[in-house]
Amino acid sequence: MAPAVAGRVSRAHQHPAVRVLLYALSRLLALGAAVVVGVYLTILVANMGGYVDQIKRAEIREQVALSVSVNEQMRQLPSEVRERLIEEMIRNEEHRLGLDRPFLARSVSYLKDALLLRLGFAERMTSDVGSRLVRQIILDRLPATLLLFLSAQLLLFFTSVAAALALSRRYGSLPDRLVVALAPTSAAPAWFYGIFLILIFAAGLRWLPFGGMVDAPPPEGKLAYALSVLRHIVLPLASLTLSSIFLSVYAWRTFFLIFSSEDYVELARAKGLPGRLVERRYILRPALPTLVTSFALGLIGAWTGAIVLETVFNWPGLGRALYQAVALYDTPVIVGSTILYAYLLAATVFALDIVYAVVDPRVKVGLEADR
């Protein structure tokens, strides 16, 4: 026990900056390890532990069989010549997809490249603009994804927090009861609302477009283009909002109600402090770490898009691209998007640790935290 106690004592005398640094390093190491493990697991899962190689080999053979079955010129060749050519086609494609190297060796390469952010080339997919670079595949879709999902996230977060705060003041009122009653509507996903909104506003009333990101052909001017995007974003944004707003308001309102009934809040009210001040200083401030966490994680959640909603609205988002990557077993794209998300998540978690300490004086770092 003695050395451990000595260690503790010596750390207790460390300068606060050193303690913060050591803590930061340990957190970074832990997060780094989590990223490595997470990404390698993703590689293993995305490739079914190497079984995907067999699937790809089978696909290549099926595609070659189909292409030969409809190729008159190939079918007219003597069978031995045809076989030789077919084998060559298969060999070429297997080489192109790296199937001539063992999966284990490839998995280590995937991991190394991912950690170094060498996203490289996709195996099968191309980006919208025709590039094979994984970076470009992601970048092509990122603006549309962020535009829709970030807008939805911001709209949803601020609307629901504001509404929840207001409702927490009017507990039991008609709007409060209405929100409680409507909360279960969030069980339906956004695309479900999307279909209805399309039927009503596009097919029925013809006020808004069926889908897509912009009119076809796209307007020439920047302003006209932006207005067109605005028209097209209304329905998907409404779907996303409708599918979450009531539950979100309900959840935040319950959260605020818990804080509102704390003794120190009651005391503040009893002291006759103004309502706004009580809200800001005694309810919102202690709730801030949770709010910030929810907001930050919501923002990075926007990164992944939503497959079905994007499909329903023909929205060129990352969700569809990633789904396609999974369907095509395009490991570099899957790994590329995962590592970016993992780094983003790790950075956010790390930043949140620091933010907690800033916004909430109760949070201590290092030895004091241990106590």
Place this chain on the structure above:
Amino acid sequence: MPKDLQVGSRKACGWLVVALALLAPPAGAQAVRVGAWVDAVVAVEEPSDAAAVRRLEAQDLHAWFSSTANPEIANRVRESRTLRFTTSLGLVNELTFNPVGPVFPGTDRLNPFAVGRIREALNWLVDRRHIAQEIMGGMGVPRWLPINTAFPDYARLADVARRLEIRYRHNPERARSVITEEMQKLGATLVGGRWQFRGRPVTITFLIRVEDERRQIGDYVASLLEQVGFEVERRYGRAADLNPLWIVQDPAEGRWHIYTGGWISTVISRDQAGNFDFFYTKRGLARPLWQAYRPSPEFDRLSDRLGKRDFRSVQERNRLMARALELALQDSVRVWLVERQAVWPWRAELELVSDLAGGLSGSFLWPYTVRLRGRSGGAVRIGLPSILPEPWNPIGGSNWIFDTTLYRATQDYPLIPNPHTGLPEPQRIERVEITVKQGLPVTKSSDWVTLRFAPTIRVPEDAIIGWDSRAQRFVKVREKHPQGLEALVKSTVTFERDLFRKVQWHDGNRLSLGDILLGWILTFERADEHSPLFDRSYLPTFQSFVETFRGFRIVSEDPLVVEYYTTSWTMDAELMTAAGSFWPLYGFGPGPWHTVALGIRAEAAGRAAFTAAKATEKKVERLNYVAGPTLAILDRELDAARAENYIPFERALTRWIKPEEARQRWRLLAAWRSGRGHYWVGMGPFLLQRVSPVEKIVELRRFGRFPDPATKWLRFGAPRLASVSVVGPRQVRAGSEAVFELRITEDGRPYPPQDLQEVKYLLFDAREELVLQGRVQPSREGWRVVLSPEVTARLRPGSNRLEVVVVSKAVSIPSFGSATFTSLPGR
């Protein structure tokens, strides 16, 4: 008037004059619209058939260039007043059997489908009409044979097909009896209604694909197998799950018995004789499953002969085919079930020509014929399930069917396939003379083709047969084959006289021989290991080409007349013209020499590559001529090419590409690039106006300098399918004459006899055996089948059926009609 105003007014007048001059049509051309009927086509992505139909109904789209096989949606289209549709047959479902056994090696597991008669019995067990009508909701056509019911071979052999279809029609009792007999021979016993082998139930592992109707078909067949006493283990899965089992693994491992197979044809194939070799013999593919095939020696020999086209006449081929079809059903390593009927919808105010096999997306004629009813001009909005998934470049770009649909609008052809028969029709050629080695069963149907036969066809010494990459010159036959060379076919193509004056590229350049010859150089150059353009993935295609290629020769440069020599032949002379080899179209789009040259420079410098395989190998981007990062690479190449007035393979091509032409090409291309923002230059009725790759929108604009009038291809409308009804006596007494009237019509009007290939009849007796068959000749009374007293005397009492098969010249789908009558004993 103030001076400024005067100047402004003069300027305005000047502009007005210029504008009027630009807008005014040239004298004498006011009435003739050239190229496309509509001014613009805007293509957008719409992956869902249900959403597409809603958008069509809401006038948000004019056409959806994809098909639906969903019965409810198809019915909605059929019943809609505002929509029109066409149907196509191209996708076929079948049952693929594992033929190893009867006991899987090293196991106790019985494989009943190792026995041909049990596989054959499945033809009687399965009710194909149930699959077509009930499972697919009427969106299918029953199929028994390894040839497509909508393709010419089926029409040629319609009588044979009909006979076999009747022989193998649904007969579960017969199936059960054959299965019982054969299972008992295998040593299996029926215990409590379940088959057992060596004391254990006989379990069939059935691989069932789930992506489409094959799931329901699989369940249906599985339940039928259970009804005849088998245990069935249903393994559901997508392609990725099941392909490793059926196409990769050795069937001798016994991990499956049946698989729900599917095959697709997107173009009309006029010769399907090779299907037997491909689907039933080990020569088909070097996959373990194919290597397990053991056709009967007769079937194997016939398949081989048909695959190699070892026959001397059409009649002999028909005889071989007829026997092969019969043997295919006896062999039945594949039991063909149903062809999927797809519905392609568009709005009623739109008119366009679709392809019998490929529908709208596979149609070559859609850009030439798409128009808004009753007017020219206007813009059309079309939806496609997915566009621009891959880069566009003419040599190794996107082959995605819906991208092909779009860039097809930007290219033109020397010949265009007839959408209803698959035979080519001339677009840029005047005539073709085909000389075929004597003894080959080749025929012709078109007046623009002359067909001759010769005892030998010698390839001229000065014909070109190769390319010397290092010396940059064409190799002549006399150098490579000093002893001389023979071919089986010589094709002499005479292009239109004013070809080089009337055909223009979209950027304003004129077609030249350089465009055509660059394609020939690349044919060889890309297969040369010493060339910077060498592409390993291209080798199989090249090797397959040189197997049969015997040379070409330019007989005349203007007018362009070329000769082409080959050992490859087809039964239709029209399909051997080789005119496409002398046209600047590559596998994946149009290629004027100057845009292709930019790609050549980029690939040779290692900055980008045409094909996906080479791009991967060299770790560079694949060239995209319409968007993306390679546009910047092409920009740099254009600047350099323009600066040095670059001519590709200059030593060889300088004879056909003069410096002035090169200068003009680079200048106009630079203007094109700055105006349109891409390098996709074609010569078709539409030019590529703008591509929005992320938004997935492609805009096509009518090409105003297209050489042909818009009316040129209007003669093709809906496929001219014949309707046949047979009217005759309900009762026929043996020994008396019976006359049956045939009404062959098209949209209620009599079908012109000169447009009919043949009308055949088949008479089946009460036991469903073929009693008589023959051809029907038109007479003054019309089409009639007369059964003589001798024939009716041979009929046993009972219900007989007279089947009539009508084969048209205008469409490859035959039509059928029938009448039943009862034969009574003679007086």
